[in-house]
Amino acid sequence: MRKIVIAGNWKMFKTQREASEFLQKFMPELENTPEEREVLLCAPFTALGILSKSLHNSRVQLGAQNVHWEDEGAYTGEISGSMLTEVGVRYVIVGHSERRQYFGETDETVNQRLLAAQRHSLTPILCVGETKQQRDAGDTELLITTQLKKDLVEVDQQNLVIAYEPIWAIGTGDTCEATEANRVIGLIRSQLKVPDVPIQYGGSVKPNNIDEIMAQPEIDGALVGGASLEPASFARIVNYQ
Numbered sequence: 001m002r003k004i005v006i007a008g009n010w011k012m013f014k015t016q017r018e019a020s021e022f023l024q025k026f027m028p029e030l031e032n033t034p035e036e037r038e039v040l041l042c043a044p045f046t047a048l049g050i051l052s053k054s055l056h057n058s059r060v061q062l063g064a065q066n067v068h069w070e071d072e073g074a075y076t077g078e079i080s081g082s083m084l085t086e087v088g089v090r091y092v093i094v095g096h097s098e099r100r101q102y103f104g105e106t107d108e109t110v111n112q113r114l115l116a117a118q119r120h121s122l123t124p125i126l127c128v129g130e131t132k133q134q135r136d137a138g139d140t141e142l143l144i145t146t147q148l149k150k151d152l153v154e155v156d157q158q159n160l161v162i163a164y165e166p167i168w169a170i171g172t173g174d175t176c177e178a179t180e181a182n183r184v185i186g187l188i189r190s191q192l193k194v195p196d197v198p199i200q201y202g203g204s205v206k207p208n209n210i211d212e213i214m215a216q217p218e219i220d221g222a223l224v225g226g227a228s229l230e231p232a233s234f235a236r237i238v239n240y241q
């Protein structure tokens with residue numbers, strides 16, 4: 001049985017106070033959420049400590065949005081795996097398109113970060129996906145398979161989540177058709193050694209499209225940006241029908 005993983009990616013949103021306020025409204029909404037759904041919040045570094053305390057012994061797991069490949073060192077602005085695990089982080093997003101686009105992340109650094117995450121017993125969420133230009137040029141399949149090949153060198157697929165995030169669908173309100181997301185996710189699965197890696201869809205997931213997305217047989221969850229910032233909206237997504 002493949003695991004269902006619904007993750008909020010808060011990006012550079014929410015102070016500690018805002019994170020606490022979110023939880024106060026969000027947690028009561030999870031009373032009837034089926035146990036087998038893994039729910040996680042990938043928060044900014046400064047909110048991790050307070051979230052970890054509040055989420056202790058709860059059903060919500062904590063995730064971060066980046067991890068460095070070295071265990072420590074002179075890497076101004078970066079964060080190590082042990083710094084994350086010490087505050088109770090269990091998952092970490094790696095290779096998000098915003099990191100690739102704005103911060104010079106390459107398939108090589110993505111691979112190094114994936115390996116470092118696993119070395120520290122964190123479960124990485126690897127993001128892959130094509131730009132509009134690549135899609136229009138018919139390069140989606142080639143791009144995805146190339147990213148997977150380079151990013152997953154020596155990565156343990158037993159401890160991994162993948163998110164298919166078409167870049168043109170992120171933050172645009174322009175969701176990928178559920179059946180098309182299902183097709184690409186099937187392609188991703190065909191490239192893996194371990195067939196039951198959970199593969200999420202990400203890109204303008206909202207309360208009004210989550211049911212259709214989760215009805216697709218290949219899709220094992222969602223990576224949710226904008227719609228994870230508001231408690232009622234993320235709760236509706238987690239409680240998809």
Ligand code: PGA
Pocket residue numbers: 009165169170171172173202203204205223224225226227
């Ligand atoms: P979005 O972001 O849901 O706001 O489109 C998704 C993501 O970037 O992970």
